[in-house]
Each structure stands twice: as C-alpha cells, then as structure tokens.
Amino acid sequence: MNRKRVRLAIQKSGRLSYDSQNLLKSCGLKINLQKSSLIAFAENMPIDLMLVRDDDIPGLIMDGVVELGIIGSNVLEEKCLTRLCSKTSVPYTILQNLDFGICRLSLSVPLDMAYSNIECLKNARIATSYPNLLKRYFDKKGIPFKPFVLNGSVEVAYNSGLADAICDLVSTGATLEANGLREVETIYNSRACLISREEQYMFPEKKKIIQKLLNRIQGVIKARESKYIMLHIERNKLKKVTDLLKGAEQPTILELSGNSSKVALHVVSSETIFWETMEKLKLLGASSILVLPIEKMME
Ligand code: PRT
Ligand code: ZN
Numbered sequence: 001m002n003r004k005r006v007r008l009a010i011q012k013s014g015r016l017s018y019d020s021q022n023l024l025k026s027c028g029l030k031i032n033l034q035k036s037s038l039i040a041f042a043e044n045m046p047i048d049l050m051l052v053r054d055d056d057i058p059g060l061i062m063d064g065v066v067e068l069g070i071i072g073s074n075v076l077e078e079k080c081l082t083r084l085c086s087k088t089s090v091p092y093t094i095l096q097n098l099d100f101g102i103c104r105l106s107l108s109v110p111l112d113m114a115y116s117n118i119e120c121l122k123n124a125r126i127a128t129s130y131p132n133l134l135k136r137y138f139d140k141k142g143i144p145f146k147p148f149v150l151n152g153s154v155e156v157a158y159n160s161g162l163a164d165a166i167c168d169l170v171s172t173g174a175t176l177e178a179n180g181l182r183e184v185e186t187i188y189n190s191r192a193c194l195i196s197r198e199e200q201y202m203f204p205e206k207k208k209i210i211q212k213l214l215n216r217i218q219g220v221i222k223a224r225e226s227k228y229i230m231l232h233i234e235r236n237k238l239k240k241v242t243d244l245l246k247g248a249e250q251p252t253i254l255e256l257s258g259n260s261s262k263v264a265l266h267v268v269s270s271e272t273i274f275w276e277t278m279e280k281l282k283l284l285g286a287s288s289i290l291v292l293p294i295e296k297m298m299e
Contacts, residue, residue, distance in 0.1 A: 005046045006209045007066035012038075012051035016192055019100035020070045024049075027216035046209055055079075061092045061197050067206055068213075072101045074130065074169065074190035081132030091198045095214055099221050101192030103171040105130055108181040110158055110165075115184050118143060121165055127157030128167035130187075137187045155179045215298070223297035226270050231281060231289040232256060235263050240284050247271035268294070 010020040024031060030043040033051075040049040050066055057069040058079035073094075080090045107126070109115050118141055125146040128134050138145050148163050155175050157163040167187060170176060176183055194217060196210060229248070233241050242251060242265075251267035273291045281289055 004203075004205050004209075005048050006068060006206050006213075007048050007050055008068040008070070008213075009050040009052055009057045009060045009066045010070045011054040011057070014054060016054060016070065016072060016101050017051075019098075019192065023070075023098065023100075023217065023220060026220045027213060045213070047213065058092070058195075061195055062088075062090055064197055064201060067197055067202060068095075068210060069195050070098065070192055071195060072103075072190050073097075073193050074103070074105055074133070074188060076193070076195065077188065077190075078130050078132050081136060085132070092195050093198060094193050095196050095210075096194040096217055096221075098192040098194060098217075099224060101190070103169045103190050104186045105133055105167060105188040105190060106170045106183045107134075107165060107167050107185040107187060108170075108176050108183045111180050111182050113165075113182075115182070118185060121145060124164040125162075126165045126167055127154050127163035129154055130167060133188050134167045137185075155181065219296060219298050222270070222299070223294040225272075226268055226294050226297060227273050228292040228294055229267050229269055229273060229290070230264065230292070231286040232262055232264050233281075233284065233286045235261055237284050237286075238263065238265065241265060241281060241286060242267075244277060244280055244284070245269050245273075 011017045021031065021033070029045055029047060031040050031049060032043060033040045038051055040051065042049070050060070052060065054071060054075055057071040058076050060066045061069045062083065076092075083090050107121070109121070113120070122143050123145060125148050126134060127148045127150050129149065129151050131147045131149050134147060148157065150157060154166050154168040156179065157166050158181060159179060166181065169190070170183060173183060194214070199207060229245065231241070238253070242248065245267060248267045248269040251265045254264040254266070256262045256264055278289055278291070
C-alpha cells in the first residue's frame with residue numbers, strides 16, 4: 001500500500017459524478033480517466049481516484065479502504081443508521097459540505113388523498129430506498145408505518161398499487177408531478193459532502209495532502225459563490241451603494257481621471273447579484289456596472 005498517495009472515492013456514473021470530477025479539476029487536479037477503470041490517477045498530485053457506486057462510498061471510508069469520499073449526505077446518513085442498527089462503528093468526519101447534489105428526502109402522497117398531517121399516514125405502506133431515515137422520522141413522531149424497500153423507481157410504487165405513499169429524493173419536483181404525487185413532508189435535507197476517515201489512523205504525509213486539497217476545495221466553492229463588482233458612482237452616494245451590496249468585503253475606491261466627484265468602486269461580494277440589485281445601483285446613479293465571475297480565491 002502506498003503510504004504517500006491519498007485515495008478518494010467518487011461516484012463512477014450518476015448525478016454526482018460530473019460535479020465531483022469538475023470540482024477536482026477546478027482544484028487543479030489533472031486526472032486521467034479511463035471509462036472502464038475502477039481507479040484513476042491524478043498526474044500532478046499524489047491522489048488516486050476510486051470510481052464506484054455511491055452506495056459503496058460510506059463503507060469504503062468507514063472500513064478504512066480509502067481516506068476521502070464525495071457522497072450525498074442522504075446516502076451517508078442512511079448508511080450510518082444501518083450500521084448503528086447492527087452495532088457496527090461509524091468512524092468518519094465531514095470535512096466540507098459541497099455546493100452540489102442538493103435535494104431533499106420527502107414524503108409524497110397521491111394528489112387526491114386528503115392529507116392534513118403525518119397522522120394521516122398511520123399504518124400506511126410507504127415505499128422508499130431510505131428505510132432507516134424514514135423510520136427515524138416516524139419513530140420521533142411515535143407513528144407506526146409499514147416500510148416497503150425499493151432500490152429504484154420508487155415513484156411508480158403508488159401507481160402500481162404497491163404502496164400508499166412514497167418517500168424519495170426530490171429536487172425539482174417534476175418526477176412527483178408526472179406521477180400524480182404531492183410532496184407533504186421533508187424528512188431530510190441533503191447535499192454532497194467531502195468526508196474522510198478518522199484522522200488518527202492516517203499517515204502525516206496523507207494529512208498534509210488532504211489539507212491542501214481541502215483548502216483548494218474551499219477556495220473553489222468560495223470563488224463560485226462570489227462575484228467581483230466594478231462600477232462608477234458619485235462620491236457622495238458611496239454609502240448607499242455599499243449598503244446595497246450586502247455580503248461584500250471592504251471596497252477599493254479609485255479616483256477617476258478628470259472627474260473628481262466620481263469614483264470607481266471595486267468589491268468582492270459573496271452573495272449573488274441579481275438584476276434587481278443592479279437596477280437599484282443604476283437608480284442611485286451608478287454607471288459602467290460590471291459583475292464578473294471569480295475563477296480562484298484564497299483568503
Ligand atoms: O449507480 P449509483 O448507485 O452510483 O447511483 P444511484 O442511481 O444510486 O444515484 P443517483 O446517481 O441517481 O444519485 C446520486 C445522488 O445524487 C443521490 O444520492 C443524491 O444525493 C443526489 N441527488 C440530487 C439526487 C437527486 N438530486 C434526485 N433528484 N438523487 C436522485 N434524484 C432522483 C430522485 O430519486 C427521483 O427519481 O431524481 C428524481 C426526482 O428529481 P426531480 O428533479 O424530478 O424532483
Ligand atoms: Zn446508489
């Protein structure tokens with residue numbers, strides 16, 4: 001086993017694979033991906049990628065096979081609950097919540113069901129791929145139900161007469177709508193996260209590599225959330241402009257040549273700049289307003 005190379009497990013193909021690979025590329029990793037291969041090597045950092053099914057990633061971390069993994073917190077949490085049921089340990093650390101894979105695990109019922117509260121699902125048969133997260137939710141409310149575990153196509157369980165309700169992941173809600181279902185309760189909010197095995201079992205060389213990658217990931221996420229704003233404004237309107245740009249750091253103010261009453265303002269804002277904000281800036285008299293994406297950032 002190579003003491004110096006860090007192994008990072010990501011989803012081979014599915015909803016998290018593009019964003020996971022893209023994040024790593026944005027961190028400067030040059031990865032040589034081969035379609036059928038389970039392992040890919042980063043050429044310019046001592047990191048090896050393992051391309052696997054997402055469901056295997058929590059176990060690979062918890063059993064110490066790899067040091068890092070990118071996984072939806074829904075899968076991670078479900079795996080933890082499964083292991084806790086069988087009294088197996090769940091050693092891992094969430095190093096960073098990521099900005100993709102955002103979804104929610106929700107309970108949905110048929111459109112024509114008169115649903116007022118969770119009591120309406122007492123003793124109902126509920127189809128899900130997340131029986132433990134569902135059980136935790138119902139147990140907290142003290143309501144009995146009948147779980148029906150399906151590892152895919154959960155949304156068709158009601159129309160096929162297999163279940164009274166379903167508990168599945170939702171992002172836009174289009175799948176539910178297409179199947180005549182209505183979302184009634186959110187069980188769990190999920191997003192992708194970077195996880196690691198517990199530090200005490202790792203070689204110091206590997207800890208350093210992980211810290212370096214983590215710093216870069218944080219930089220990439222911060223940069224993706226941030227915008228660089230430039231505009232010209234009357235000097236006496238500066239305060240009003242900075243009040244509008246919430247989430248912005250201290251601005252840089254520059255003299256404009258040949259115009260002493262106006263200045264150029266440059267600022268990094270960690271919030272999305274909507275058209276409405278730009279219109280308000282314009283109303284304050286700002287001109288030459290530019291909002292630019294930031295590629296990399298380090299604080
Ligand atoms: O083959 P492998 O086991 O690796 O993949 P998989 O088929 O188990 O998982 P995959 O690729 O479908 O999803 C991987 C992860 O993406 C999930 O565990 C979540 O963390 C995250 N994610 C984010 C989602 C969704 N959004 C999502 N919308 N996973 C699944 N869905 C499905 C949902 O199950 C439903 O069928 O999309 C449909 C609903 O989408 P909307 O947009 O119609 O609401
Ligand atoms: Zn899966």
